[in-house]
Amino acid sequence: MAVKVTIVGSGNVGATCANVLATREVASEIVLLDIKEGISEGKAMDIMQTATLAEFGCCVHGVTNDYAATANSNVVVITSGIPRKPGMTREELIGVNAGIVKNVVENILKYSPDAILIIVSNPMDAMCHLAAKTSGLPRNKVLGLGGALDSSRFKYYLSRALGANSKDVEATVIGGHGDTTMVPLTSLATCKGVAVSKFLTKEKLDEVVVDTKVGGATLTKLLGTSAWYAPGAAAASMVESIVRNQKRIIPCAVMLEGEYGESDLTIGVPVVLGESGCEKIVDFPISNEEKIAFKASADATRKVNQIMIDSKMI
Numbered sequence: 001m002a003v004k005v006t007i008v009g010s011g012n013v014g015a016t017c018a019n020v021l022a023t024r025e026v027a028s029e030i031v032l033l034d035i036k037e038g039i040s041e042g043k044a045m046d047i048m049q050t051a052t053l054a055e056f057g058c059c060v061h062g063v064t065n066d067y068a069a070t071a072n073s074n075v076v077v078i079t080s081g082i083p084r085k086p087g088m089t090r091e092e093l094i095g096v097n098a099g100i101v102k103n104v105v106e107n108i109l110k111y112s113p114d115a116i117l118i119i120v121s122n123p124m125d126a127m128c129h130l131a132a133k134t135s136g137l138p139r140n141k142v143l144g145l146g147g148a149l150d151s152s153r154f155k156y157y158l159s160r161a162l163g164a165n166s167k168d169v170e171a172t173v174i175g176g177h178g179d180t181t182m183v184p185l186t187s188l189a190t191c192k193g194v195a196v197s198k199f200l201t202k203e204k205l206d207e208v209v210v211d212t213k214v215g216g217a218t219l220t221k222l223l224g225t226s227a228w229y230a231p232g233a234a235a236a237s238m239v240e241s242i243v244r245n246q247k248r249i250i251p252c253a254v255m256l257e258g259e260y261g262e263s264d265l266t267i268g269v270p271v272v273l274g275e276s277g278c279e280k281i282v283d284f285p286i287s288n289e290e291k292i293a294f295k296a297s298a299d300a301t302r303k304v305n306q307i308m309i310d311s312k313m314i
Helices: 013-023 039-048 090-111 122-133 146-162 202-213 215-223 229-243 288-310
Strands: 006-007 029-034 061-063 075-078 116-119 142-145 174-175 182-184 248-257 263-274 277-281
Touching: 006 013, 006 277, 013 029, 013 039, 013 116, 013 229, 029 039, 039 075, 039 122, 061 116, 075 090, 075 229, 090 116, 090 122, 116 122, 116 229, 122 142, 122 248, 122 263, 122 288, 142 263, 142 277, 146 174, 146 182, 146 202, 146 215, 146 229, 146 248, 146 263, 174 288, 182 202, 182 288, 202 215, 215 248, 229 248
Parallel strands: 006 029, 006 075, 029 061, 075 116, 116 142
Antiparallel strands: 142 248, 174 182, 174 263, 248 263, 263 277
């Protein structure tokens, strides 16, 4: 079956996502869309010129602000908005990015009313909540990137601390996609099925948690802008699980309706991703300390959402 994926925003994250999807041949057609003249067309052409080198057969093409070209997309990844600069929090982007994301969602749904949306734009949890509230889509079709990326960073720092291959590490981050709101689940982290607490001291685990939480800020400081390889690949992994119906458990933001003790809130939790999007929210047996941290994360996320409510964005 032909699969069409649209990526709105052809910056570093969007282009990386397209490149990963193309090389893994996840979709038969990938559309890159941007408001900046020529950027999507150029990046799509650049990716396609690697087709014989990377040996893939899907079609990638770019358009400038032409939403008609996105018609009948199965999955749409929204990366639009301004990226973080050094010293900025994700929350500081809300005023500008909320208007951008709302406009993008409206235009996408004109041509692809049945699409599954993956929100990457920051502040991600708030932008995902905005999309969920204003799109009219069922909650299984509006998802946010955060946990997939943060969990990958958590595994990276754990593998370094353990001196282990990252493929042998299993670890999850839930909660908000923010430096102070994410909740790395150390109680469930394992290396080849063995709890990492058997190998690492509490002090070392605490250090890994801190490194994970500021993982994005660390890269922003080094790069001068937001990271793109890991975020793009994380978004692509979500798309792949959906279009190939892999039913992988991937932590991502979704509207909660009582799960984890929260309702009317979009925040990161473990989700089974399949052909209908969020097919199930998985109730992980987290520790009491992690439950408290998740509640604090939920409260902080609600405060950011309240900014949009007060400003009548939703």
